[in-house]
Amino acid sequence: MSWIALRMLTGDRAKFLGIVMGLTFAAMLIAQQGSIFCGLMLRTCAQIEDITGADLWVMDPNVNFIDDVKPMVEANLYKVRGVEGVEWAVPLYKGLGRAKLTTWRWADPGSKVVESQRTKVQEDIIEQVVMLGLDDETLVGLPRKLWVGDFRDLWRPDAIIVDRVGLRKLFPGQGGDHSTDPAFLQSFLGRELEMNDRRAVIVGICEASRTFQTFPVVYTTYSRAKLFIPQERKPMTFVLAKAVAGVDPERVAQKIEAATSLKAKTSQQFLWMTISYYMKYTGIPINFGITVVLGFLVGTAIAGQTFYNFTLENLKQFGALKAMGLSNIRIVWMILLQAAVTGLLGFGLGTGAAAWFGSATRGGELAFFTPWQLLPITGAAIVLICILASILCVRRVVVLEPAIVFRG
Amino acid sequence: MSEPSSVRNEMAGVVAEPGLEGEVAIRLRSVSKTFGVGEQTVHALRGVDWDIYRGQLTMLVGPSGCGKTTLLSVVAGILDCDSGGVVEVFGADVARMRSGAKTRFRMDNIGFVFQQYNLLPALTAMENAAVPLIIAGISRPLALQRAREVLTSLGMEPRLHSLPSQLSGGQQQRVAIARALVHEPRLIVCDEPTAALDHESGQAVMKLMREAAVKADRSVLVVSHDNRVFHFADRMARMDDGRIVQIRTQTAFTHETVAEDVWEAAARS
Numbered sequence: 001m002s003w004i005a006l007r008m009l010t011g012d013r014a015k016f017l018g019i020v021m022g023l024t025f026a027a028m029l030i031a032q033q034g035s036i037f038c039g040l041m042l043r044t045c046a047q048i049e050d051i052t053g054a055d056l057w058v059m060d061p062n063v064n065f066i067d068d069v070k071p072m073v074e075a076n077l078y079k080v081r082g083v084e085g086v087e088w089a090v091p092l093y094k095g096l097g098r099a100k101l102t103t104w105r106w107a108d109p110g111s112k113v114v115e116s117q118r119t120k121v122q123e124d125i126i127e128q129v130v131m132l133g134l135d136d137e138t139l140v141g142l143p144r145k146l147w148v149g150d151f152r153d154l155w156r157p158d159a160i161i162v163d164r165v166g167l168r169k170l171f172p173g174q175g176g177d178h179s180t181d182p183a184f185l186q187s188f189l190g191r192e193l194e195m196n197d198r199r200a201v202i203v204g205i206c207e208a209s210r211t212f213q214t215f216p217v218v219y220t221t222y223s224r225a226k227l228f229i230p231q232e233r234k235p236m237t238f239v240l241a242k243a244v245a246g247v248d249p250e251r252v253a254q255k256i257e258a259a260t261s262l263k264a265k266t267s268q269q270f271l272w273m274t275i276s277y278y279m280k281y282t283g284i285p286i287n288f289g290i291t292v293v294l295g296f297l298v299g300t301a302i303a304g305q306t307f308y309n310f311t312l313e314n315l316k317q318f319g320a321l322k323a324m325g326l327s328n329i330r331i332v333w334m335i336l337l338q339a340a341v342t343g344l345l346g347f348g349l350g351t352g353a354a355a356w357f358g359s360a361t362r363g364g365e366l367a368f369f370t371p372w373q374l375l376p377i378t379g380a381a382i383v384l385i386c387i388l389a390s391i392l393c394v395r396r397v398v399v400l401e402p403a404i405v406f407r408g
Numbered sequence: 409m410s411e412p413s414s415v416r417n418e419m420a421g422v423v424a425e426p427g428l429e430g431e432v433a434i435r436l437r438s439v440s441k442t443f444g445v446g447e448q449t450v451h452a453l454r455g456v457d458w459d460i461y462r463g464q465l466t467m468l469v470g471p472s473g474c475g476k477t478t479l480l481s482v483v484a485g486i487l488d489c490d491s492g493g494v495v496e497v498f499g500a501d502v503a504r505m506r507s508g509a510k511t512r513f514r515m516d517n518i519g520f521v522f523q524q525y526n527l528l529p530a531l532t533a534m535e536n537a538a539v540p541l542i543i544a545g546i547s548r549p550l551a552l553q554r555a556r557e558v559l560t561s562l563g564m565e566p567r568l569h570s571l572p573s574q575l576s577g578g579q580q581q582r583v584a585i586a587r588a589l590v591h592e593p594r595l596i597v598c599d600e601p602t603a604a605l606d607h608e609s610g611q612a613v614m615k616l617m618r619e620a621a622v623k624a625d626r627s628v629l630v631v632s633h634d635n636r637v638f639h640f641a642d643r644m645a646r647m648d649d650g651r652i653v654q655i656r657t658q659t660a661f662t663h664e665t666v667a668e669d670v671w672e673a674a675a676r677s
Contacts, residue, residue: 003548004539007535008528011528012530319526324540325512325513325514325516325518325540405486405520406480406522
């Protein structure tokens with residue numbers, strides 16, 4: 001009977017496509033919007049993931065998320081180092097700085113004046129940057145990937161490392177916004193910026209995860225970062241620490257909190273703390289949730305209505321099959337099989353379209369990340385739509401009297 | 409075997425003519441069916457007593473609303489009669505069967521031919537004809553092979569792979585007949601099989617029905633309004649107001665006389 005069920009389903013192509021399209025739409029919207037939501041949430045804590053080498057983040061007790069910068073006195077670094085179970089602890093500066101880039105352009109673009117007589121004018125670009133000041137000695141917190149340059153060059157005077165994507169903000173209109181061509185990136189080495197009236201020289205181009213604020217990310221040493229920002233009494237924002245091998249970092253974090261009255265979190269805890277903050281205090285989950293729910297409802301409406309109409313139009317055929325001796329259980333099986341096949345197709349096409357969308361926008365501004373958990377969630381939503389659509393149809397067919405076939 | 413006396417009484421003096429009686433295939437006793445309750449009650453069948461014989465094509469005629477289709481549905485086991493009635497089909501008490509048993513009984517013993525054919529539009533002629541075998545659990549290749557044989561015997565070989573929408577009304581009804589015959593049922597019930605066909609196709613369909621369906625161990629029950637096909641019947645029962653009011657054998661009726669009877673009844677209703 002499976003064969004007959006499938007032939008009935010695919011025989012009416014318009015309705016078949018209508019059901020599949022409805023489910024595809026729902027699956028695509030749920031997967032795509034879910035992925036954008038996850039991508040955005042990941043961006044909120046991108047810098048936590050980017051900092052390598054440390055197990056623990058120690059911060060002011062009132063810090064709620066990574067960008068909630070509340071400076072601490074440097075004495076706290078020594079307190080943390082004194083806690084049992086801490087192998088090492090280093091300072092980290094994280095804050096916003098201003099980078100000024102001076103460029104020259106022709107004063108009279110497009111004029112027919114000969115080049116020797118044309119004048120150049122100075123043009124300053126001021127761009128806000130996320131500044132990360134790493135421990136001078138160990139450089140703990142370096143990015144995972146350096147496209148060009150050498151990390152050790154950070155010890156050179158005025159040295160900074162800039163993230164690849166941030167280049168297009170710092171040097172707008174210079175082409176190759178997303179280029180990973182080493183020769184192209186190499187051309188930025190040695191270029192100078194001005195931060196807090198101090199010279200900064202680019203010695204490397206790294207890969208950093210996109211941040212929620214979208215500002216360029218600048219890495220330098222902790223002591224130099226203090227120079228690149230206006231003078232502050234308490235410059236240290238975080239202490240990065242490593243637990244002694246074999247000791248649970250969570251326990252060490254508890255000890256740090258007890259001993260210093262500071263807040264201490266493992267990287268994972270801090271990551272979820274940041275995500276939780278954005279989930280709780282911004283409208284992002286609600287906005288995406290509404291879109292996902294709308295996708296679910298529209299998908300249910302389209303697929304459910306079309307599936308129900310499909311069943312209604314085949315009611316006489318179902319009646320004839322019942323008259324010929326097909327039991328209700330087998331008819332229910334036929335309907336569920338039809339729902340399952342359309343559901344599977346809709347799920348495959350919808351998530352495929354979402355994956356294509358994610359692939360097509362990779363490297364762009366759009367935050368897109370699909371955790372594996374999103375696929376079963378989308379699948380469950382599609383199963384739910386199919387069940388809702390089937391319930392009405394099953395009920396209608398089960399109560400159908402086979403004698404209907406003898407009515408005109 | 410003669411008609412039961414109760415039937416003679418119900419027929420208000422009209423006595424069935426003898427002849428062509430054989431072994432009883434279907435025995436109906438006190439079969440009633442009401443729809444609705446209170447003032448809305450409709451008595452579709454009023455205590456029908458009737459025997460239908462094996463090896464015959466029995467036609468059930470009468471004006472619209474007289475209960476023909478209801479009786480056909482009860483005999484076919486797709487509609488329950490009111491309690492107290494006896495519906496025996498080839499010895500099985502269909503009226504007292506549970507739903508599941510009745511479904512299995514229909515699957516094994518009854519073939520259906522509908523007025524509007526009720527073919528599955530997505531299946532080819534051969535696949536449609538194979539449906540009862542597939543319902544019975546026969547493998548698809550075997551079912552299709554058997555369907556091909558039956559359709560070929562009905563002259564449908566050139567259209568085996570045509571969809572219903574590509575067939576004429578007469579051809580669709582032939583497919584429906586093949587579907588009714590393919591699993592060798594003991595009872596074939598037909599509801600107005602020629603109503604949607606022109607005269608020529610109707611005659612051809614009924615001729616096929618007689619040739620292919622009527623067998624010694626099988627009974628064919630046809631409900632029809634179409635007086636042009638009455639002469640294909642071995643026996644004819646006329647219904648009026650939920651009762652069998654007249655039974656005649658083939659030797660006792662002619663095309664014209666039966667037609668008159670039916671039109672008279674229709675006028676009365």
